[in-house]
Amino acid sequence: MIVTERIAEIHPGLFRVELPLPIRPTNVNVYLFHQGRQSVLVDTGLCSEESLDVLDDALREAGCEWSDIALTICTHYHPDHYGASRKIKELSGCDVLMHKADADYLLQSLLLDAGDYRSFLLSHGIPVNREHSFPPAVRVLQRYYLPVVPDRYIADGEHLAIGDLHLEVIWTPGHSPGHVALNWRAAKILLSGDHLLPDITPHVGIHTGMEGDPLNCYLASLRKLEHLEIDRVLPAHGACFGNHRARIRDIFRHHEERQRNILDALGDKAMTAYDLALAFFDSSLPLLHKEIAAYETLAHLELMSKSLMVRAQKNDGVIRYRV
Numbered sequence: 001m002i003v004t005e006r007i008a009e010i011h012p013g014l015f016r017v018e019l020p021l022p023i024r025p026t027n028v029n030v031y032l033f034h035q036g037r038q039s040v041l042v043d044t045g046l047c048s049e050e051s052l053d054v055l056d057d058a059l060r061e062a063g064c065e066w067s068d069i070a071l072t073i074c075t076h077y078h079p080d081h082y083g084a085s086r087k088i089k090e091l092s093g094c095d096v097l098m099h100k101a102d103a104d105y106l107l108q109s110l111l112l113d114a115g116d117y118r119s120f121l122l123s124h125g126i127p128v129n130r131e132h133s134f135p136p137a138v139r140v141l142q143r144y145y146l147p148v149v150p151d152r153y154i155a156d157g158e159h160l161a162i163g164d165l166h167l168e169v170i171w172t173p174g175h176s177p178g179h180v181a182l183n184w185r186a187a188k189i190l191l192s193g194d195h196l197l198p199d200i201t202p203h204v205g206i207h208t209g210m211e212g213d214p215l216n217c218y219l220a221s222l223r224k225l226e227h228l229e230i231d232r233v234l235p236a237h238g239a240c241f242g243n244h245r246a247r248i249r250d251i252f253r254h255h256e257e258r259q260r261n262i263l264d265a266l267g268d269k270a271m272t273a274y275d276l277a278l279a280f281f282d283s284s285l286p287l288l289h290k291e292i293a294a295y296e297t298l299a300h301l302e303l304m305s306k307s308l309m310v311r312a313q314k315n316d317g318v319i320r321y322r323v
């Protein structure tokens, strides 16, 4: 069994490779099913020289050639999961698969009107600066992100048979609209992407132009995993873990606690999503982090509005919430 700093064989033929990220979390785990010419990679890491070098070394250590990779499955469109897809396709000739909802959302985010973006921010009390002249997806694409058009889209419930490997696709929207987890039933292993993580809860937020109620989707997607008979969860960030039902219960408790905190912070006041976010997060954080915290708070507020726990009021273009 191979175990070095960056690569570990966690099941015969299944390798976890930790690829570096420049910000926290500082690693993303990609997974390699090494089965000769029909090897499968799950997620790509960023398109950075450092990340691709680590992946190149790891493949060599696992005895896998680039040309052995027949398929790359991206759990979702975020740069640490899909960012190096074009490069990996060039090196290996593999097919790249992803859920269509993420491809559509990425395209929509790129075509977002910067004016709409800025008015969305202002409507939730988020300060606007020069950075906001471009939609976030355009800013992200400038660094570490070189995606390729997927060869094929994957759908909920689909069974992917690659050599001896059978993976079931479970659509788990919430963290992103087209996030998928992969269930390897024969080994009782779930590859959970960013949906179910051992130490942190993934970002679930409402962003400009986003329709619907992502936190409700996220919680419903967690419920989808509860009944699975799995021994180990292989997440995209952090260590492998067991007892997925206990972790799911923890995450539900975390979100219920956040709802109570929001109600306490509101009291009899009316507050914007940004002001509420500052009540829970360190106000000395960079604006980008506070902006992300406001998106998360907004996802809670949307869910709470649906169950009439809070109501939104718009005055002079600014949306405030009250109990």
Ligand SMILES: [Zn+2]
Pocket (backbone or CB within 6 Å): 076, 078, 175, 194
């Ligand atoms: Zn993600």
Ligand SMILES: [Zn+2]
Pocket (backbone or CB within 6 Å): 028, 078, 080, 081, 194, 236, 237
């Ligand atoms: Zn991630």
